[in-house]
Amino acid sequence: xxxxxxxxxxxxxxxxxxxxxxxxxxxxxxxxxxxxxxxxxxxxxxxxxxxxxxxxxxxxxxxxxxxxxxxxxxxxxxxxxxxxxxxxxxxxxxxxxxxxxxxxxxxxxxxxxxxxxxxxxxxxxxxx
Amino acid sequence: xxxxxxxxxxxxxxxxxxxxxxxxxxxxxxxxxxxxxxxxxxxxxxxxxxxxxxxxxxxxxxxxxxxxxxxxxxxxxxxxxxxxxxxxxxxxxxxxxxxxxxxxxxxxxxxxxxxxxxxxxxxxxxxxxxxxxxxxxxxxxxxxxxxxxxxxxxxxxxxxxxxxxxxxxxxxxxxxxxxxxxxxxxxxxxxxxxxxxxxxxxxxxxxxxxxxxxxxxxxxxxxxxxxxxxxxxxxxxxxxxxxxxxxxxxxxxxxxxxxxxxxxxxxxxxxxxxxxxxxxxxxxxxxxxxxxxxxxxxxxxxxxxxxxxxxxxxxxxxxxxxxxxxxxxxxxxxxxxxxxxxxxxxxxxxxxxxxxxxxxxxxxxxxxxxxxxx
Numbered sequence: 001x002x003x004x005x006x007x008x009x010x011x012x013x014x015x016x017x018x019x020x021x022x023x024x025x026x027x028x029x030x031x032x033x034x035x036x037x038x039x040x041x042x043x044x045x046x047x048x049x050x051x052x053x054x055x056x057x058x059x060x061x062x063x064x065x066x067x068x069x070x071x072x073x074x075x076x077x078x079x080x081x082x083x084x085x086x087x088x089x090x091x092x093x094x095x096x097x098x099x100x101x102x103x104x105x106x107x108x109x110x111x112x113x114x115x116x117x118x119x120x121x122x123x124x125x126x127x128x
Numbered sequence: 129x130x131x132x133x134x135x136x137x138x139x140x141x142x143x144x145x146x147x148x149x150x151x152x153x154x155x156x157x158x159x160x161x162x163x164x165x166x167x168x169x170x171x172x173x174x175x176x177x178x179x180x181x182x183x184x185x186x187x188x189x190x191x192x193x194x195x196x197x198x199x200x201x202x203x204x205x206x207x208x209x210x211x212x213x214x215x216x217x218x219x220x221x222x223x224x225x226x227x228x229x230x231x232x233x234x235x236x237x238x239x240x241x242x243x244x245x246x247x248x249x250x251x252x253x254x255x256x257x258x259x260x261x262x263x264x265x266x267x268x269x270x271x272x273x274x275x276x277x278x279x280x281x282x283x284x285x286x287x288x289x290x291x292x293x294x295x296x297x298x299x300x301x302x303x304x305x306x307x308x309x310x311x312x313x314x315x316x317x318x319x320x321x322x323x324x325x326x327x328x329x330x331x332x333x334x335x336x337x338x339x340x341x342x343x344x345x346x347x348x349x350x351x352x353x354x355x356x357x358x359x360x361x362x363x364x365x366x367x368x369x370x371x372x373x374x375x376x377x378x379x380x381x382x383x384x385x386x387x388x389x390x391x392x393x394x395x396x397x398x399x400x401x402x403x404x405x406x407x408x409x410x411x412x413x414x415x416x417x418x419x420x421x422x423x424x425x426x427x428x429x430x431x432x433x434x435x436x437x438x439x440x441x442x443x444x445x446x447x448x449x450x451x452x453x454x455x456x457x458x459x460x461x462x463x464x465x466x467x468x469x470x471x472x473x474x475x476x477x478x479x480x481x482x483x484x485x486x487x488x489x490x491x492x493x494x495x496x497x498x499x500x501x502x
Contacts, residue, residue: 011248012253013248013249013250013253013487014250014253014254015250036361037360038359038488039250040250040487040488046357046359046488047357047361064268064360065264065265065267065268065271066264066267067260067263067264067266067267067315067316067317068315068316069255069256069257069259069260069263069314069315070312070313070314070315070316071241071242071257071259071314071315072241073241073242073244073255073257074244074255076255080255082254082255082256082260082264084264086360090360091359091360092359092360094250094251094254094256094487095254096254096255107267107268107271108271121254121255122254
């Protein structure tokens with residue numbers, strides 16, 4: 001199946017999210033030597049230095065940690081909630097949590113990648 | 129051959145909006161040079177993170193230090209301690225005979241709120257900010273261990289009691305647990321008083337070979353590492369592994385065990401930072417730091433006082449100056465010059481500084497050093 005190349009955001013370091021058949025997918029890389037996945041797309045594996053190939057991950061994963069930021073930062077109004085989500089068989093993704101504070105997101109809960117916010121941040125929602 | 133600390137000096141710490149960065153550095157340099165009883169050095173290493181172009185030369189030329197090799201170091205919050213480490217290596221290798229390490233930072237002229245890393249960094253571009261990095265560690269730590277947010281707050285309570293005894297500290301008020309937890313929420317679960325505030329300051333250390341002086345403090349060993357990858361495959365929270373590995377390098381080079389330290393200055397930019405660091409240093413077992421804090425073991429008067437200066441939380445955290453200020457505090461402690469916050473009979477001091485902010489790495493840099501009374 002042919003897949004469209006991700007849109008490169010050359011001045012934006014945030015990961016790329018594209019639509020897949022079963023929902024949004026993170027575009028990253030997997031090492032061709034050791035299989036280690038990454039949410040960014042460097043030419044060599046951070047773990048073993050092996051060559052990398054594009055790979056897609058998600059949409060489901062597990063919350064590793066979460067915080068709600070209560071101070072404004074540049075373009076974002078506070079508060080907003082962030083989570084590190086370890087995508088199944090994939091990398092750790094830093095994402096905004098859909099619906100934001102008050103959700104009661106907890107460590108070890110399941111979460112699903114739901115796309116990007118209007119501002120271009122990857123976002124997830126909790127699966128209960 | 130090894131390196132000795134001949135003299136130390138610092139400015140006051142705090143929001144000093146009416147002072148130029150170079151003026152703060154002049155205070156530190158004048159004090160350190162007088163303390164070392166020298167009027168010149170052969171080279172300078174200068175740590176600064178957000179220091180503007182030429183801040184090292186502006187600072188050094190103001191005390192008659194020009195025409196010498198000057199190297200400016202950016203290693204995030206470990207910039208100052210990296211400068212000390214490199215100065216020590218330069219002395220120990222015989223490259224130079226007298227070297228000054230300077231740290232200088234003026235954050236209030238650059239930031240209004242929390243410090244952010246570079247906008248091209250993935251995590252900063254996503255809005256994590258520095259408090260968020262540590263808040264994530266706190267979130268995970270509280271999940272993994274039988275520890276509460278009240279336990280974390282006790283680190284700030286301890287260091288505020290110490291800072292109240294330090295005339296140069298930024299926060300000189302002893303805080304209660306209720307005051308720490310009741311302060312403004314910054315990044316859950318970290319409240320304002322669990323975060324080091326914006327600070328302006330400078331610190332300087334003059335190093336050289338051994339002299340006939342009991343006042344000189346032996347830099348018995350120092351180690352520098354950068355962090356390896358930090359991601360879903362990492363076993364520990366952010367920063368643990370690089371601190372553990374750097375500490376093991378320093379302990380091995382100094383020939384000491386973690387328990388040999390009489391006093392420590394460690395990187396408590398946030399309460400959770402001190403907790404994770406103490407465990408990574410091997411001072412307490414994993415998950416055990418909050419209990420050690422609660423038992424008073426790490427307070428002045430306890431078995432192993434940690435951050436008698438008040439730490440980054442209370443003395444202040446002017447990024448590039450922090451590591452050099454840690455050396456100054458330990459030098460005062462090991463000479464018996466620390467006044468009301470003196471750790472009685474301290475012979476061995478350990479310092480740790482960890483700088484981070486690059487997504488995907490277990491810290492940008494970590495320095496651990498072992499100092500011994502002369």
